[in-house]
Amino acid sequence: MTIDHRGRYGPHAPDATYVAHAFPERLVDLGEVELNYARAGDGSSPALLLVPGQTESWWGYEAAMPRLAEHFEVFAVDLRGQGRSTRTPGRYTLDNMGNDLVRFIDVVIGRPTVVSGLSSGGVLSAWLSAYAAPGQVVAACYEDPPLFASEVRPATGPGIHQGIGPMFDLWSTYLGDQWSIGAWDAMRAAAPDRLPPWMAAFPIGAEPSQELKEYDPEWGRAFWTGTVAASCDHERMLRSVTVPQVLLTHHFRVVDDATGALMGALADVQAQRVLALLGEAGASVDYRSFPTVGHSMHGTQPDLYVDTLLDWVATLGPLDT
Numbered sequence: 067m068t069i070d071h072r073g074r075y076g077p078h079a080p081d082a083t084y085v086a087h088a089f090p091e092r093l094v095d096l097g098e099v100e101l102n103y104a105r106a107g108d109g110s111s112p113a114l115l116l117v118p119g120q121t122e123s124w125w126g127y128e129a130a131m132p133r134l135a136e137h138f139e140v141f142a143v144d145l146r147g148q149g150r151s152t153r154t155p156g157r158y159t160l161d162n163m164g165n166d167l168v169r170f171i172d173v174v175i176g177r178p179t180v181v182s183g184l185s186s187g188g189v190l191s192a193w194l195s196a197y198a199a200p201g202q203v204v205a206a207c208y209e210d211p212p213l214f215a216s217e218v219r220p221a222t223g224p225g226i227h228q229g230i231g232p233m234f235d236l237w238s239t240y241l242g243d244q245w246s247i248g249a250w251d252a253m254r255a256a257a258p259d260r261l262p263p264w265m266a267a268f269p270i271g272a273e274p275s276q277e278l279k280e281y282d283p284e285w286g287r288a289f290w291t292g293t294v295a296a297s298c299d300h301e302r303m304l305r306s307v308t309v310p311q312v313l314l315t316h317h318f319r320v321v322d323d324a325t326g327a328l329m330g331a332l333a334d335v336q337a338q339r340v341l342a343l344l345g346e347a348g349a350s351v352d353y354r355s356f357p358t359v360g361h362s363m364h365g366t367q368p369d370l371y372v373d374t375l376l377d378w379v380a381t382l383g384p385l386d387t
Contacts, residue, residue, distance in 0.1 A: 071241075071248030075279040077150055083279050084150065087125045089142075091150060096169045098157070102150035103143040103174070104128075107135035112385040113175045114138035117167065119185025119362065120234075120285055121277045123149035126184070130368035137376060141175055143167070145187070147282035153244050158288040160298040164193040171202050180385065182207035182313075182375060184362055185331060186289075189213060193298065195349070196306035205311040205382055207375060210361055213300050214336040215328055218292035221301045223336040224321065226289055229328040232261050234286030243284040250274060264322075264329060304343035312344055312351045313378045317359045331361055352378050 075083045089104040104124050107114075114134060116127045124142035127134075134140045144151040145163050154162070167190060171179050181203050183191035188211025195206045214220035215229050226234075239260075240253030254270045288294035316337050319330030332340075337353070344351045354374060356363065364371040379385075 071250050075245045094174050099146045099152040105141055106131045107139040109139050111139045113179040114140050115179050115181045116142040117183030117187035117190050119187045121281045123280045126365050130364045130372050133372045147285050149280045153282050158285055160295050168198050178204045180205045184209040195309040196303050203309050206309050207313040209315050210317040210331045212331040213340050215332055217295055222339045223333040224326050224328040228326050231290050235290040236260050237283045238287035241283040244282055307347040307349050311382050312349045314353045316355045
């Protein structure tokens with residue numbers, strides 16, 4: 067039986083899209099967007115902002131939040147176009163999403179903040195390291211970020227078309243902006259022909275995952291075409307970092323010698339370039355390599371993620387709350 071998913075998922079169809087979670091969810095109106103978020107911990111503790119990756123809603127951090135809440139007041143957000151936050155057709159850029167987070171820190175958190183983001187959320191952690199208002203961000207964790215690797219024409223190493231990009235293109239083509247097409251079965255049938263062999267080897271389920279239900283596939287198109295970073299060159303951004311303390315975690319990665327394809331978020335050559343640029347910018351960087359850990363450490367190994375984050379934070383000295 068073919069199931070019609072057209073227009074089925076998103077904030078306009080909450081009953082079909084969302085499930086309950088252990089932490090209460092809240093919406094804050096930031097002007098163009100309403101951002102959904104969850105909060106945990108005591109307001110007298112240092113503030114920690116958690117920024118999810120592509121296709122991930124705030125609850126990707128749910129397993130790590132109880133332990134984090136023992137040390138921080140934790141704020142986990144849904145970026146625009148994900149979770150219960152506003153869809154913004156034609157407006158998915160790093161600069162727009164970064165400025166959403168600047169306003170969120172100002173309006174909701176209201177004090178200096180430690181930021182930790184995964185994947186594209188890690189790129190946004192780097193964006194905040196460079197472009198947030200002075201004093202907003204005191205330290206930043208980039209969890210397996212696709213710096214350079216999520217650009218169409220990166221300054222170094224493989225780009226989006228040599229990495230996860232074909233999957234983003236597949237979602238965008240068959241699901242459509244704001245789930246306007248929803249041709250899930252056709253997408254599954256087309257995947258072996260449209261994806262590189264190593265990516266096609268991962269099965270696509272008969273139904274969309276919960277993460278994809280809460281995701282606007284226009285995100286994928288923005289990354290595949292490069293519009294997401296059209297005004298935010300990664301090298302320029304990293305040269306502009308002013309936050310003094312950065313933690314860079316680097317997870318599973320393999321580059322195919324024959325094709326240049328990157329399985330993972332960040333090639334070694336790209337990680338080394340990130341470290342060099344951050345050093346030139348004056349940041350003190352703690353680089354930690356986890357070559358056997360999956361992309362989302364906080365999702366697959368939450369205790370390792372929390373231990374790593376707390377170990378790094380312990381080296382920073384007192385945080386201005």
